[in-house]
Amino acid sequence: MKEDQRYFNFPIVLLAGYLDDHRKVLDDIVDYCLYEQSLGLEDEDEDDLEKFSIVADYNYIQIGDPEKSFSNGKGLYESIPYNTAKVGLSLRIFWDFYKNQKPEFENVCLLAFLAIKSILHNKPYCKVTNKFWLSRMDGKSKSVKELTDLSSRMQKYSTEYQTKKIKYELIESWGLIHYSRYTRGFYVSYKLSLEDLIFHAEKQRKKYREKQQRKLIEEARLKALEKLKNLK
Structure with a gap:
């Protein structure tokens, strides 16, 4: 059976405070990701909360309070700038850290x-x-x-x-x-x-060394030209 390759993609800023309360951070990530995914559903017969629940079901997530999670996800989504750096985490790793106590x-x-x-x-x-x-x-x-x-x-x-x-x-x-x-x-x-x-x-380091060498040569050349001017 092929391994499930689904991911949660979320802004890196949601990781703030993880070491203080990792469950809250992970809950916020769930709410954010489900809300963001729900925006991609185009069925006009479903309202926003229903779309949120559909996405939760797709990800095999049972939401205790859908309205609260929806509101939290929407609030997070709307408060974080669109161009904020994001990162993807496989659901396999996510649930491992969510369900199991880790050092x-x-x-x-x-x-x-x-x-x-x-x-x-x-x-x-x-x-x-x-x-x-x-x-x-x-x-x-x-x-x-x-x-x-x-x-x-x-x-x-x-x-x-x-x-x-x-x-x-x-x-x-x-x-x-x-x-x-x-x-x-x-x-x-x-x-x-x-x-x-x-x-x-090493290729980048070589380029840097060559650039520095050219800079030193140019500085030396300008100093030499200045000395020549002073000889006149």
Whole structure:
């Protein structure tokens, strides 16, 4: 039997506060996604709440209070700008974390996984800084200026020891391809092989070195020309 590949796609900002109350965050994600999906139903014979319930049934979700969930989903949908960064999470993983009690570190790894996916979007690979990565883990669209701007719960995981530990777990258990040798930030992919990722990373580094070299040469040339002027 083919595995169900359905996903919840939602704005990354809905992850804010996950480490404080993950069930509320996951409930909000359900409400948001069901409401958004219900907007795609074109049957004029159904009202908005009925469409919401149809989508819930399609996703095998039993809603205790449909009106409350509909209202919450609509409120979230209308309050979040359309161009806010989004991320997709398979229903299999979603319900695993919803129904089962997980250690905090495993929840942190889920946030780390989603943060990288939201940054990659459809790109085969990209370069990421720890600050931007942690910001997305914290439910922020943009990078914080300082790590102290992260929530207190996320600051705990912003140390070098913790970020390395999280990356190692993503590589071991979440399928992350990672490379960071002599680079500011780190390169990530969920599509490329490690060899291909290294190729692209080193290619970018070579371009950067060549650009810096051209800049140094141009600066030296201008200084030399200035000296020549002074000789006249």
